[in-house]
Amino acid sequence: MREEEDVDIFDGEGGLYRCQVSKAHQRRAQIRVVEQIVSIKRPDRAPSLAIALLKGQAMDRAIAQATELGVQQIWLLQADRSNLPLTGERLDQKLSHWRRIIASACEQCGQTWLPVLHPPGTVKACMNETANGVPIVFDLDGASLPDRVEVEQPLVFIGPEGGWSDEEAQFFRDQEVARYRLGDTVLRAETMPAVALALIQHLRGWPA
DSSP: OOTTOEEEEEOSBSEEEEEEEEEEOSSOEEEEEEEEEEEOOOOTTOOEEEEEOOOTHHHHHHHHHHHHTTOSEEEEEOOTTOOOOOOHHHHHHHHHHHHHHHHHHHHHHTOOBOOEEEEEEOHHHHHHHOTTSEEEEEEEEEEEOOSOOOOSSEEEEEOOTTOOOHHHHHHHHHTTOEEEEOTTOOOOTTTHHHHHHHHHHHHTTOOO
16 A cells, blocks of 8 residues: 555454555554544454364364354364364464454455464363353254254354264253254354354344
8 A cells, every 4th residue: 555545444442444544654553533434332242152172274264254154253163073282382273373364254255353262272261261252052953943042152062073982972962052943954163153143143133
């Protein structure tokens, strides 16, 4: 961009600003805030996603699509059958990479709040830390989707490519988590978050 050109910038916390480039340079730039366009409170009815770690670009796509569909919390799961162990410096690099993907997805869809990305944990740990969320699991043993779902803060669980372990599946049953199925269709782990979130949002009437 050149000097004196306008650009809209969001701060990741609900604020959107009309700005102007005051100095343009190949390596750095300065901008001047002209006015605040909107200030939006974080949506209190937004869905959350708990997703098992996936390899490569599959995880990138899942996180980007979930962001575009309005999630405000993304919980990474080190599920029993996850095949992507992350620790130390590699974990920090991956988290930074995924946060950049989240920011880019927000730019794409016009969302002014950056979803919170939580480091990997177990299914049980996620359930313990999300007391306000209403967990929902999609699997082949679940019930058919209803015509309407009245859930204030849905927390959609997506398992790894190998599916949930017997222990994790039993944990969901013990916790009486709502479980739904998509007929006999078996989707890829990277496809399931977008489909599940779109269905849940549709059944909720796409709340603001």
